[in-house]
Structures are given as structure tokens and as C-alpha cells.
Amino acid sequence: MPNLNRLKALSGQSAIVGVAESDQIGNVPDKSPLAHHAEAAINALDDAGLSLSDVDGLMTAGWSTLDVGEYLGIHPRFTDSTSVGGSSFVIHIAHAIAAIQAGYCEVALITHGQAGRNDRAGVPANLGTPQNQYERPYGIIGPPVSYAMAARRYMHQYGEDRTREAMANIAVSTRKWANMNEKAYFYDRPATFDDYHESRWIVWPFHLLDCCLVTDAGAAIVVTTAERAKDCAKGGVAILGAAEGHDHSMISQMPDLTRAFGRNTGQQALDMAGVSHSDLDLMMIYDSFTYTVLVSLENLGFCGPGEGPDLVANQRTAPGGDFPVNTSGGGLSYTHPGMYGIFTVLEAVRQLRGETGDRQLDDCNLAVAHGTGGYLSSTGTVILASP
Amino acid sequence: MTTDAPARPEPVSQPESDRYWEGARNEELWLQRDKATGEYQFYPRAFSVSTPGGELEWVKASGNATLHTFGIVHVPPHPGFMGEIPYITAIVELEEGPKMAANIVGVEPEPENLEIGMALKVVFTKISDDYTLPNFTPA
Numbered sequence: 135m136p137n138l139n140r141l142k143a144l145s146g147q148s149a150i151v152g153v154a155e156s157d158q159i160g161n162v163p164d165k166s167p168l169a170h171h172a173e174a175a176i177n178a179l180d181d182a183g184l185s186l187s188d189v190d191g192l193m194t195a196g197w198s199t200l201d202v203g204e205y206l207g208i209h210p211r212f213t214d215s216t217s218v219g220g221s222s223f224v225i226h227i228a229h230a231i232a233a234i235q236a237g238y239c240e241v242a243l244i245t246h247g248q249a250g251r252n253d254r255a256g257v258p259a260n261l262g263t264p265q266n267q268y269e270r271p272y273g274i275i276g277p278p279v280s281y282a283m284a285a286r287r288y289m290h291q292y293g294e295d296r297t298r299e300a301m302a303n304i305a306v307s308t309r310k311w312a313n314m315n316e317k318a319y320f321y322d323r324p325a326t327f328d329d330y331h332e333s334r335w336i337v338w339p340f341h342l343l344d345c346c347l348v349t350d351a352g353a354a355i356v357v358t359t360a361e362r363a364k365d366c367a368k369g370g371v372a373i374l375g376a377a378e379g380h381d382h383s384m385i386s387q388m389p390d391l392t393r394a395f396g397r398n399t400g401q402q403a404l405d406m407a408g409v410s411h412s413d414l415d416l417m418m419i420y421d422s423f424t425y426t427v428l429v430s431l432e433n434l435g436f437c438g439p440g441e442g443p444d445l446v447a448n449q450r451t452a453p454g455g456d457f458p459v460n461t462s463g464g465g466l467s468y469t470h471p472g473m474y475g476i477f478t479v480l481e482a483v484r485q486l487r488g489e490t491g492d493r494q495l496d497d498c499n500l501a502v503a504h505g506t507g508g509y510l511s512s513t514g515t516v517i518l519a520s521p
Numbered sequence: 522m523t524t525d526a527p528a529r530p531e532p533v534s535q536p537e538s539d540r541y542w543e544g545a546r547n548e549e550l551w552l553q554r555d556k557a558t559g560e561y562q563f564y565p566r567a568f569s570v571s572t573p574g575g576e577l578e579w580v581k582a583s584g585n586a587t588l589h590t591f592g593i594v595h596v597p598p599h600p601g602f603m604g605e606i607p608y609i610t611a612i613v614e615l616e617e618g619p620k621m622a623a624n625i626v627g628v629e630p631e632p633e634n635l636e637i638g639m640a641l642k643v644v645f646t647k648i649s650d651d652y653t654l655p656n657f658t659p660a
Contacts, residue, residue, distance in 0.1 A: 267532040268564050269622045271654055274610050275530075275598040283612060287590035290637040337610075338593035338632060386612045386622035387564075391590060 136377070141406040148231040149363035149370025150518065152182030153480045156247065156352030159469050160319050163252045163350075167197070168205045170247030170352025170471075175206060178354035183367030184241060189356075191239030193229065194246065195222030196473055202245055212239035218380060219507020220420060223355070223476035224514030228376035230357040240358060247352035248471035265384050277422055278345055280385035280509040282337035285425035287391040289339065292440035298339070300443035301424035302330045304459075305343045305466060307452035308421060312463025314453060314493035319347050320467040344424045346465035346474065353476040355483075368521070371483045374500075375407030375517035385509040392429060392439060396504060399515040400434030407517040409500060411436055414517075416485050416501035417457070418478035421464040426506055431459075434504060434515070453493065461485060461493050475505030475514065486520040529601035531652050537567040540579055545653045548645040550582040552617055563619035584643035586613040586657055589620055591637075593630045613641055613657050627658035 154177030156162075156170040165173075171194065179185055191212035192199045199213045212233045216222055223244055230242035260266065274280060289297040309325040312318035325343060333342035363370025377399035382388045404410060417436070421427045428442040437445045451459035460466075462481035465474040482501040484490050498520065505514045534542045541564075544551035552561045553569075556578055560571040569575040591611040597603050609625040626644060628634045640660035647653045 261533040262535055264564050266530070267534070267538060270530050270599075271532050271648065271652070272610055272622055272624050272656075273529075273594060273598065273602045273605065273608060274622050278596075279592055279594055279598060279610055282592035283590045283610060286592060287612075287637070290590065335593070335595040337595065338607075340592075384622070386620055391612075 136402060138405055142408065144231055144235050145374050145406050145408065146372045146519070147360055148234050148357055148373050149360050150355055150373065150479070150483050151358055151363050151366040151368070151370050152178040152180070152184065152354075152356035153483045154178040154181050154354055155317065155480065159317060159351035160349050161251055162249070165249065165350060167247040167249050167253060168201065170249065170350065171197070171202050171245040171354070172205055174247065174352035174354035175243055175245050178356050179243070181367065182356045184356060188241045189243045191230065191233055191242035193226040193242060193244045195226070196246070196248060210239070212242065218512040220422065220473035220475040221505030221507030221512045221514040222473065224479060224503060224505035224516055225378040225512070227355070227357060227373060227479065227516050228378050228514065231373055231376060234357065234359055240362065242357040244355040244357070244476065245352070246354065246473065246476045248473060249350040250348045250471040251350050269384050269386060274385070277509065278337045278340055281423045281425055282340045283385060284388070284391040284429070284510055285423070286339050288425065288429065291392060292443070296443040297428070300428050300446050301344055302327055303446050303449060304421070304424040304427045304451065305330045307449050307455070308460050308464045308466045310452045311461045311493060312467030315463045315468055318463035318468040319349055320463065340423060346422050346470035347467070349469045349471050351469045351471040353480055355476060355479055368487060370521060371486050372519040373516060374409065374519050375403035375405070376515070377402035377406065378512070378514045380508070380512035382511055383508060388510060391510070392432075394429060394433050394506060394510040395513040396430050396433035396506070396515065399513045400504070403502070403515040403517050409517060414500050414502050415458075415498045416461060416482060416495060417459045418461075418482045418501060418503040419459055420475055420478055420504060420506045421460055421466050422470070422474065422506065424466070426510070427459065429510070430504055430506060434502070458495055461490065461495065473507070475507065478503040478505060479516065482518050486518055526604055527600035529648055530599060531649055538565045541565045542652060544581070545645065545655055548653065550584055550643050550655045551579050552582045552615070552619070553577045554580045561615070561617040561619050563615070563621045582643070583616045585616040585660065586641045586643070588625070588635065588637055588639045588641055589614045591625060591635050593632065609635065611657065623654070624656045625658065626656045
């Protein structure tokens with residue numbers, strides 16, 4: 135089991151000093167995935183007032199750090215290609231603080247880049263995996279099919295109509311936030327409850343508006359010691375808590391379709407941070423699907439199993455609501471290139487620094503960023519505090 | 522499907538699953554059982570999850586199951602399923618205990634035709650000379 139006393143000693147000792155997207159995100163036909171990595175890396179280092187020559191730790195997912203390191207022309211002394219789906223980049227933050235505090239590196243760069251819409255190469259499948267034997271031949275391929283089956287089970291356990299209403303609430307409130315973020319894919323496109331209910335089926339019970347975007351985008355995060363953060367351009371957003379873990383790979387082998395690993399990472403990250411749910415001002419929750427938000431909020435302990443629909447009712451999560459969730463517009467309406475987890479951290483850092491303009495929350499001092507990867511398989515949770 | 526349509530993806534059997542796919546070709550569902558605990562496991566492994574280091578034996582399953590959850594796919598996630606949509610994907614709970622993925626066949630793909638907990642029985646769908654998939658239909 136994690137040693138909470140040792141984790142508490144790490145709390146607040148490291149900080150995020152830079153975050154950025156790649157130069158353009160959305161529909162970017164003229165950029166490769168590695169170009170998105172590189173642009174985001176340079177932009178995040180600029181944000182921190184650092185340069186590539188300061189970087190001695192490199193982390194990425196989807197690609198090997200060998201490819202990203204070579205492309206950037208750097209020679210890191212700490213390397214981590216942990217790739218467990220879209221949560222990976224949140225998990226990298228836990229690894230970064232461990233590596234930094236153990237002395238393996240001092241400036242860790244976490245990069246992401248995917249051309250989800252316009253990748254010329256695609257992703258090769260390893261046909262020997264269990265998934266490719268026991269799910270793929272049945273047409274259980276990609277996230278929508280798997281997550282839809284999890285959502286259907288939730289509906290059976292906790293009520294179809296109230297689950298549907300909760301999913302609609304999340305879709306609409308997330309779009310409202312996107313309408314306040316000019317980087318969002320759907321910045322200019324409002325969506326109503328009718329739009330939600332009338333959108334076509336992708337995989338029943340998911341409408342189109344239950345599903346995240348597919349975009350081209352990159353992002354990067356720079357982590358260093360709390361001490362060095364004081365000299366960085368914008369100071370540091372303190373990393374108070376971080377936790378990770380996973381259950382399964384295939385959806386058919388998930389122990390309980392309504393309980394993902396956030397049931398463990400939420401409380402662990404909060405305990406490490408020494409704060410409680412009610413202290414949090416912003417919830418950045420990976421929204422691959424509307425259902426992912428519903429189940430993640432429950433798993434993280436904001437409410438009990440089956441109580442999520444009450445938690446997100448009446449647009450509480452929307453602008454002006456008392457429980458702000460996914461203020462960037464999320465994977466549903468801002469950007470989602472395939473592995474979106476890193477973008478939850480970008481928005482949390484910007485809200486904590488007070489940089490988000492019209493959508494800036496009042497008194498945003500403490501935020502949770504929560505990534506989910508694979509088929510509700512892995513989670514990473516971090517608790518971040520304003521400079 | 523017409524002959525020039527893209528093929529459905531096939532499994533690639535691994536050494537520990539050869540027995541499983543051979544069984545399916547003969548229209549039988551075979552499972553591994555831990556000799557000491559009697560616990561069944563899915564999918565086949567060269568490793569007993571119930572007793573790490575323990576011995577496994579192969580047992581022919583009853584073919585009875587219940588519906589744990591399902592989805593109805595309207596947008597094909599692979600060109601090989603273009604001619605199949607809408608189709609029903611499911612997780613079923615086998616009488617022996619483990620869960621597995623399958624398609625539900627022999628039912629019109631409408632939500633009202635499917636009830637979670639409904640009794641199912643195994644049927645077999647040949648997808649190529651080498652591979653036959655265990656599927657399920659209402660019992």
C-alpha cells in the first residue's frame with residue numbers, strides 16, 4: 135500500500151511552472167504528432183521562463199521518449215514513457231515529483247502530441263493482445279463501444295431516465311464553458327438540451343453529444359522543485375497530492391463497470407494534500423464521454439455510488455454554478471486529440487493562476503485534475519494549489 | 522457482406538488460447554479451471570489467477586449465461602463492420618462465473634428487446650476458415 139507519511143513529505147515540494155498547447159489545436163492538417171509535441175514543449179518552457187537546455191527529465195505517452203527526445207535534440211537523465219491511455223500525463227506528474235525529490239532530475243518536461251483528425255500514419259495494432267482476441271473480433275473497438283456498455287450498466291443499477299438527464303446536463307454545461315474559451319473547438323457553437331437529445335446515436339446509449347471530439351493537438355507541462363519555481367516567470371502551482379493506478383485493460387474484464395480506479399486515487403491524492411472534497415474550487419475531470427464525468431465524480435468521492443445525477447443536476451457544473459466542472463470546455467467541446475488527460479492540468483493551472491479571462495472562477499485556490507485512461511482502466515489524480 | 526467488403530478483424534490465437542479457439546471451431550465453449558480452487562477464469566492464460574503457480578485444467582462450459590450489459594453500435598468502429606450495423610455488443614456473465622464479451626445475435630438490435638439479467642445461451646458464428654466466435658442468443 136502507498137506510504138501516506140512518505141507521500142505527505144512530498145506534498146508541495148514540487149510545482150508546475152509552465153503549461154501550454156501547441157501553436158494551433160483543432161483541425162491542423164499540416165502538423166505531425168511530433169510537431170505538436172515540440173511546439174507545446176517550447177511554449178510551456180517559455181511560459182515558465184525556461185529553455186530546453188534546462189530540461190533533464192522527459193516524459194510522454196503514446197510515443198516513446200526516445201522519439202520525442204531525439205526530435206527535440208535533448209539528452210534527458212530521467213525518462214518515462216508510461217503509456218496507459220489518456221490518464222498517462224497526469225500520472226507523469228506523480229512520477230515527476232518522485233523523480234525530482236529523489237534527485238534523478240530537476241526540470242521534468244511532460245509532452246503530448248496527437249493528430250487525431252489528420253494523422254497520416256495511424257496507430258498500428260498489436261494483434262496478439264487479449265483485446266484483439268476477445269473483443270476486437272466482436273466489433274468492440276475503440277472507446278465509444280466500451281464506455282457505452284459501462285454507461286448502460288450504470289443506467290440499469292441507478293435508473294435510466296436520471297442517468298440520461300445527468301449525461302445531458304454534463305454535455306450542455308461543458309458546452310457553455312467551451313463557448314467562453316476561444317481555443318475551444320466549439321467556441322462558436324452553443325448546444326441545448328434539445329440538441330443533445332436529438333443528436334444521432336453513435337453507440338446506444340450514447341448520442342453524438344455524449345462523445346468527445348476528435349482533434350489535432352499537443353500540450354506540455356513543466357515540473358520543477360518548489361524552490362526553483364520561485365525564480366520561474368509565473369511562480370509555481372504547487373502539487374499537493376498525486377495518485378495513480380489501474381484495474382484492467384479490456385472493458386469486459388472491468389471488475390465493476392460503475393467503479394473505476396478513481397475510487398482509490400481520489401482519496402489518496404486528497405490525503406496526501408491534507409485537504410477534503412469541500413476545499414476544492416475546480417474539478418477538471420477527463421470527459422471522454424459524459425458518462426466518464428458522472429462515474430468519475432462518484433469514484434473520486436464527491437458523492438456516493440448512484441448519487442452523481444443529483445450532484446450534476448440543474449447545471450450546477452456550468453458557468454455560474456456552485457460546482458464548476460471542466461471550465462475549458464473539456465474533451466467534449468474544447469479539444470480531444472485521443473489522450474486528453476494533460477489538458478485537464480493545463481486548465482487547472484490557468485484557473486489557479488487567474489489567467490482564464492471571462493470564464494475565470496472567483497477565488498480559485500485549489501483544483502483537482504483527474505485523468506482516465508484506456509477503457510475506464512487507469513486513473514491519475516492530482517491536487518494543485520494556486521501560487 | 523459482399524466479397525469485396527473489408528474483412529472483419531480476426532483474432533490471432535496465442536499458445537495459451539489455441540485450445541479455446543479450437544473448441545470454438547468445433548462449436549464448443551471451453552474454459553480454464555483452477556484445479557485446487559475450482560475457480561474458472563476468462564480469458565485463457567498460462568497462469569492461474571486464482572492460485573498463482575497453481576495448475577489449470579480445460580473444461581467444456583455449459584454455454585449458459587446472463588446479460589450483464591450491452592450497447593448497440595450505429596457507427597462502425599472498423600470498416601469490417603460496415604455491413605453489420607446496427608449490431609449488439611455485450612458483456613455476458615457465464616454460469617461458471619467469469620465475464621466475457623460477445624455479440625448478441627438472433628434479436629433485432631433495439632434496446633427494448635434486451636433486458637439486463639436475461640438468460641442467454643451460446644451459439645457460434647463462423648467468421649473465417651480459421652476462426653469461429655462464441656456468441657449469445659436469448660435462451
